Amino acid sequence: MTVEEVVSMVSLIEELEAREAAARVRVEELESQIAELMARLEAERETWSRLRVTRETVAEVVAEMSVPDTAGEPGPEEPAEPAPVRVVGAVMVPHWREGLLVDALPDVYRDIVEVVADASTPMQAKQIVPRIGLPAVTAKIEGTPGKLKRLVERGWLTEDQPGLFALAHRATVESGEGAER
Known part of the structure; x- marks a missing residue:
């Protein structure tokens, strides 16, 4: 092997090491960004879950407050079947x-x-x-x-x-x- 070939081989190895180091830095940066995004995602999931439960609970309370008490027999002026209650934004x-x-x-x-x-x-x-x-x-x-x-x-x-x-x-x-x- 000639001196030029050895120098060329050393330069190639140095270039590969430099590329490897740069790739490692990019991977570490991406891993850091992923960790940050995962933390943000978990916080948003928690907020979403609390809001969903609150909305569902409010819809249930509104629905129950809107339905007249039908425990007694219907009077002469009361219909036998209560009319359906419509609440905008609530699933009944x-x-x-x-x-x-x-x-x-x-x-x-x-x-x-x-x-x-x-x-x-x-x-x-x-x-x-x-x-x-x-x-x-x-x-x-x-x-x-x-x-x-x-x-x-x-x-x-x-x-x-x-x-x-x-x-x-x-x-x-x-x-x-x-x-x-």
């Missing part, structure tokens, strides 16, 4: 009662009840999400238990074991099958 999930069909639910809640009704065993939120047409991503999966709990509170579903949901009233869905959406 009515309490289950005999004769009320799944069609009375907002679309996403109806889809959830129908998916759970079709299952042979109780289901988890992560099993329900893809079956109602949502992407199985963390944000969608984390938002679904709130809806499932609301359906339990309103008598549509049961949760005999934590995180496992089943249909509370089979006739609710069977009577509603075949209805147009």
Whole structure:
């Protein structure tokens, strides 16, 4: 090997080392940016979660305050069935009662009840999400238990074991099958 070839080889190794060092610096900078973004993402997820729970709670309270007390018999001037209450910006999930069909639910809640009704065993939120047409991503999966709990509170579903949901009233869905959406 000639001196020129050795010098050329040393220059090549030095160039590769310099490129490697520059690449390492870029990787460290990107890792630092990712760590910062992950911290910001987690903080925003927490804010989003708190706002979502607050909005859902307020919507429930407004809905419950808007529904007249129907515990007594209807009087001569009271209708037998209360008129549906419309609250702008709130998703209304009515309490289950005999004769009320799944069609009375907002679309996403109806889809959830129908998916759970079709299952042979109780289901988890992560099993329900893809079956109602949502992407199985963390944000969608984390938002679904709130809806499932609301359906339990309103008598549509049961949760005999934590995180496992089943249909509370089979006739609710069977009577509603075949209805147009």
